[in-house]
Amino acid sequence: MRTLNYRRNIVGKAFIVLIISCLLLIPGYTLADTPNNSFNTTPLKPAYIDSLDDLVDVQVAHRLAPFHPLPPRTSNVDIVELLQQLNESLIQGYLANLTSFGPRLTGTEACNQSAHYLYEAFQDMGLAVRYHNYTDSTVSGSNVEATLYGSDSSNIFIICGHYDSVAAGPGADDDGSGVAAVLAAAEIMRNYEFYYTVRFVCFSGEEQGLIGSRHYAEDAYNSNDSIIAVLNADMIGFAPSASDGIKGKIFENDASEWIVEFTQDISQLYADYINIELFPQGQSGGSDHYYFWQFGYDAVFYHEYNFNDYYHSANDTIGNMNLTYSTRFTRLILATLAEMALQPRPVLEISSITGGLGITSQVTNVGEVNASSVNITISVTGGLLGLLDVSSTNGIDVLPPQNSLQSKAKLFRIGNIQIGVTAGASNADQVTKHATGFLLGPYVLKLVITP
Ligand SMILES: [Zn+2]
Structure with missing residues (x-):
């Protein structure tokens, strides 16, 4: 009995030890497996705001169109020239200017002075x-926006950071570092x-709940701005530490995965100037990219490791x-932005719909460039x-x-018909056109394109 009891105790103790070991090991394994090895994340x-639940819930469809899977160009002459101009003293100068106003809490004089400084810069x-002024029940303020027009101004890329800070400190890293990147x-x-x-x-109003960027993204959405990517x-x-200095985080949603891949390609292409490996983290409600997602735009959030x-x-x-x-982190974002803004995209147009x-x-x-995986569909109802x-x-x-692809739909009946034509490509916006007509046997008569 005694022996049996003793053995039972041994088994019981061993079992408890095993359970405790598992409890200790499982989180340990999870930590080791994720790129983030810091408890302070x-x-x-x-x-x-008290929690992410306090952020406004927006319900709009993703824009769908701006999938942009082009690889970085192989010609890198211009980009290297850009990267060579981006040095520490440039960043330091912007940081010194920005932090000279003291804490830049949205709504304070220091924040307004910072906005004025950015405007003039x-x-x-x-x-x-x-x-870009916004009024909100929580806080009112101004975002500052500068535009460099491209030869095709209908598509837009954004680089952004927030210039406001908390009341407690000068916000050199949070987010003077991002604003310095934007300025540089x-x-x-x-x-x-x-x-x-x-x-x-x-942006301002970030610390109050992403207020400035929410209004900006909402206004862009209402203006139907074609923003392809937000960095x-x-x-x-x-x-x-030295090992922290060669790593970075990037937060993305599914639709923005292509920006992660694009940035990682850039990181390798210009490794001599960048030398930062990026670790994708998934979604986050912690910064200004968030409301771009909410309003259906593709965006990523770059963050120190x-x-x-x-x-x-x-x-x-x-x-x-x-x-x-x-x-180096700023160089990574600059090169990504510049490469994206240099990439011409194909543009599809439905050039004709005819009957007979x-x-x-x-x-x-x-x-100006090839469209890939193009399809055209004629639907008749x-x-x-x-x-x-x-x-x-x-x-x-x-x-x-300047090349065209044709599609033909054959029918045989009598009656009024509605026609919808849709064309798409893996690297271009989808386009649609409608028409009406009258079907007499195999012939389509009175075909009129709907404006
Ligand atoms: Zn911040």
Whole structure:
């Protein structure tokens, strides 16, 4: 009995030890498996809200169109020239100017002075600049936006950071580092011509719940702005050790995955100037990219690997930053932005819809580069109980500029019909056109394109 009891105890104890070991080991394994090895992690939420639940819930459809999977170009002459101009003293100068106003809590005089400084800095660069004012129940303020127009101004890329800080400190890293990146990118890019328009945007109201960027994204959405990518830099200058100085975080949603890949390609392509490996983190509600997601735009959030020990304190100073790291991280964002803005995209146009024997429609690539995986679909509806419903699709792998692809739908009945033609490509916006007609046997008569 005794022996048996003893053995039972041994087994019981061994079992308990095993359970405890598992409990200890499982989180240990999880930690080792994730790129983040710091317990002090990321800005989970803006400073002055209680939880992410306090952020406004927006329900709009993703824009769908701007998927942009082009690899970085192989010609890198211009980009290297840009990167060579981005050095520590440029970053340090902007940080010194920005922190000279003291804490930049939104609504305070120091914050307004900072906005004025940014406005004048952009103006001195020769860029089109404006205040984007917002009024909100929580806080009111101004974002500062500068624009570098591209030869195709219908598509827009954004680099952004927030210039407001918490009341407790000078916000050198949070987010002077991001604003310095925006200013440095503007200062360098302004001397070059880009294919697409680039906006350099500094938000306020971030710490109160992403207020400035929410209004900005909402206004962009309501204006139907075609923003292809938003690159948000928030806290990219803290790296106390050498190993922290070669790593960075990037937060993304599924739709923005392509920006992560694009940035990683850039990081390798210009490794000599950048030398930062990026670790994707998934979604975050902790910074200004968030409402771009909410309004259906693609956006990412760049962030230091080792979270700042002096976050939201009086010690978030330039002295506690790693300017070499900040400079390299800024180069990564600059090169990504510049490469994206230099990439021309194909543009599809439905050039004709004609009747006669069946319906024939044609899509033309009116852009400057090849369109990939192009398809055109003609859908016909009409007749009693949809008796006339029919659709016809044609596709092609590559459609060069100024070339067309045709699709033909054949029918045989009588009645009024509605026609919808849709064309898409993996690297271009989808386009749609509608028409009406009358079907008499195999012939489509009175075909009229709907304006
Ligand atoms: Zn921040």
